[in-house]
Amino acid sequence: MTAMPLRHTLAICLALLLLAGCQRDQADTAAAPATGAAAGQGQDADAPGDRDAGDAQPAAPGEAADAPASSEEFPALVVTTLDGARYDLAERRGRWVVVNFWATWCAPCLKEMPELSALDALREHVEVIGLAYEETDADTLRAFLARHPVVYPVAIVRTYEPPADFPTPRGLPLTVLVAPDGRRVKTFLGPVTALELEQAIEAAGGPAPGEGA
CATH class of the missing domain: 1.20.5 (Single alpha-helices involved in coiled-coils or other helix-helix interfaces)
Structure with a gap:
């Protein structure tokens, strides 16, 4: 039961x-x-919180006029370099610009600096601007660059006040490629070689690696 x-x-x-x-x-x-x-x-390096850190390709001919320009697509950068000159990214139209965030304490940054310097020196269609992303002073940085010389201009960027139109570095080095029309094309988080930059330029419609010298 x-x-x-x-x-x-x-x-x-x-x-x-x-x-x-x-x-x-x-x-x-x-x-x-x-x-x-x-x-x-x-x-994703292109997360909205970082405003862009990635592989955005330039618009095809005719598209740029239809799309409204924004600081995310066409970043502004005005800094004073160590030699006291005013560097305005908007005045670099017609050339590919490599914006490189780095620091004196960053070993990968120091390793890539000679390649960036050679790229700037050997390719007339490319120029580099180095942004020292650390709390330092001009005299200290000049002394450092005397031991690690580069041909491109360098400016100090305060860590608590990074350029508003660029992604805030989550690590160093951080390198942003800007096209001749001022459009941000690609961002590299971590070390980058001259060849990788030239390949990115070619992919975005620029000269092939080794060309345009």
Whole structure:
């Protein structure tokens, strides 16, 4: 007499457990796309919070006139270099500009500086501007560059006041390639070689590596 109620009770409990498991699986499946998108944003260098750090390609001919210009697409940069000169990115139209955030304490930055210097010296269509992203003073930085000379201009950028139109560096070095029309083309987080920069220039419609000297 007592066996049947017990079997019924066990069967009901098992059914409830299976139902709960199915509901949980369905909830996990529904939540998966949102979780994946959030994770992707965290790893993407182009996350909106960074304003751009990535692979935005220049618009095709005729498109730029239709799209409103913005500081994200066409960044402004006005700084005073160590030699006291005014550097205005807007005045560099017609050339590919490599904007390189670096620091004296950054070993990968120091490793890539000779290549950036050679690129600036050997390619007439390319120029480099170095932004020392650290708390230092002009005399200290001049002394450092006397030991690690480069041919391109260098300016100090305060870490608490980075250029508003560029992504705030999450690591160094950070290098931004700007096209001759002033459009931000590509951003490299981490060391970059002269060849990689020339390949990015070619991909964006510029001269091939080794050309345009």
